[in-house]
Amino acid sequence: MIETNDLTKKYGELYALERLTLKLDRGDVYGFIGPNGAGKTTTMRILATLLNPSWGEASVCGYSIYTGSKEIRRAIGYMPDFFGVYDDMKVTEYLEFFAAAYRIQGPDRRKKVDEVLDLVDLGYKRDALVTSLSRGMTQRLGLARVLLHEPQVLLLDEPASGLDPRARIEMRKLIKKLRGMNKTIMVSSHILPELADICNKIGIIERGKLIWNGTVDEAIREVRGRAVFVVSVGSHRNEEAAKRIEDYPEVKAVKPDPQGESIEVQLKEGYEDGSFIPERLITAQFRLKSFKEKEVNLENVFMEITKGITN
Numbered sequence: 001m002i003e004t005n006d007l008t009k010k011y012g013e014l015y016a017l018e019r020l021t022l023k024l025d026r027g028d029v030y031g032f033i034g035p036n037g038a039g040k041t042t043t044m045r046i047l048a049t050l051l052n053p054s055w056g057e058a059s060v061c062g063y064s065i066y067t068g069s070k071e072i073r074r075a076i077g078y079m080p081d082f083f084g085v086y087d088d089m090k091v092t093e094y095l096e097f098f099a100a101a102y103r104i105q106g107p108d109r110r111k112k113v114d115e116v117l118d119l120v121d122l123g124y125k126r127d128a129l130v131t132s133l134s135r136g137m138t139q140r141l142g143l144a145r146v147l148l149h150e151p152q153v154l155l156l157d158e159p160a161s162g163l164d165p166r167a168r169i170e171m172r173k174l175i176k177k178l179r180g181m182n183k184t185i186m187v188s189s190h191i192l193p194e195l196a197d198i199c200n201k202i203g204i205i206e207r208g209k210l211i212w213n214g215t216v217d218e219a220i221r222e223v224r225g226r227a228v229f230v231v232s233v234g235s236h237r238n239e240e241a242a243k244r245i246e247d248y249p250e251v252k253a254v255k256p257d258p259q260g261e262s263i264e265v266q267l268k269e270g271y272e273d274g275s276f277i278p279e280r281l282i283t284a285q286f287r288l289k290s291f292k293e294k295e296v297n298l299e300n301v302f303m304e305i306t307k308g309i310t311n
Helices: 040-047 069-075 091-101 106-119 135-147 165-180 192-198 216-224 238-246 276-283 298-305
Strands: 002-011 014-024 029-033 055-060 076-079 153-157 184-188 201-206 209-215 228-233 251-256 263-267 288-293
Touching: 002 040, 014 040, 014 201, 014 209, 029 040, 029 192, 029 298, 040 055, 040 153, 040 184, 069 076, 076 135, 091 106, 091 135, 106 135, 135 165, 165 184, 165 192, 192 298, 201 216, 201 298, 209 216, 209 298, 216 298, 228 238, 228 276, 238 251, 238 263, 238 276, 276 288
Parallel strands: 029 184, 029 201, 076 153, 153 184
Antiparallel strands: 002 014, 002 055, 201 209, 228 263, 228 288, 251 263
16 A cells, blocks of 8 residues: 655755655554654655655555656545644534545535544534634544545554643544554554554654564564563562572573562573463462563663664
8 A cells, every 4th residue: 555665855965764665555554653853754745745755666555656646645644743724614614625625525525524523523513613622623623634535545644743641542542443444554653652552563763764664563572582571579589589580491681670679580582481480489489479571662662773863
């Protein structure tokens, strides 16, 4: 559905985007992650045929960005991070205006407006002025607008930007709905835990270069490396337990928590199952308080893979 090859955008000597190569299949939800100025918005504007690249290739739904811009614009819904609204329009008038621009005529226009309002849960605001909407409602209205012509591909640039926690949760649920409709979605965001919840693939971009591209699970495995478990035993015996665990042949390293409340146990390569740890500790008369595999989330992945460099 989306494919790029060596896609590049250069301003003078500055690379806003450098040799971006990626592929999204139908139904993929692709989390595009990177600091401000990394090239996320540049990528989406090029895919939406609103910005010409310096060189490289890109296609959306099989159409080249160079020769098929009209077809691409019919096939996609592009929602920028900030967009203008018309102050003197009601919600339904705003959507009907854009439906007319998509050449949706007659009774079909009102029907389609009602459908997208229901989808984004804004039906109760249909007669409200656009300017009376909260930031979260305005974002949902913007999403309703790009869904009017039933696009197969959605480009969502920071859809949760500036939203309060409740509005972010509502936006996440809405993107999950769209995922269930088999839409292909590229979504950029700085709210990394939420991307992990809705995306099956992620790309991490820094200073115009794609430095990671793959599934969320692959990224987590890449950062974690070997299996790591967190253990805590009672009666302030963590230090004693750590010394015992160090002697286990499956264990590569043991790191006590600075506060003395737990122990991190890293296994050697080839070992994934850490169930032997609590079994042996209990056999050795330690009272186990907790045992779990150490979690690695997208924030850990982002901090480990990126260097914090911006253009």
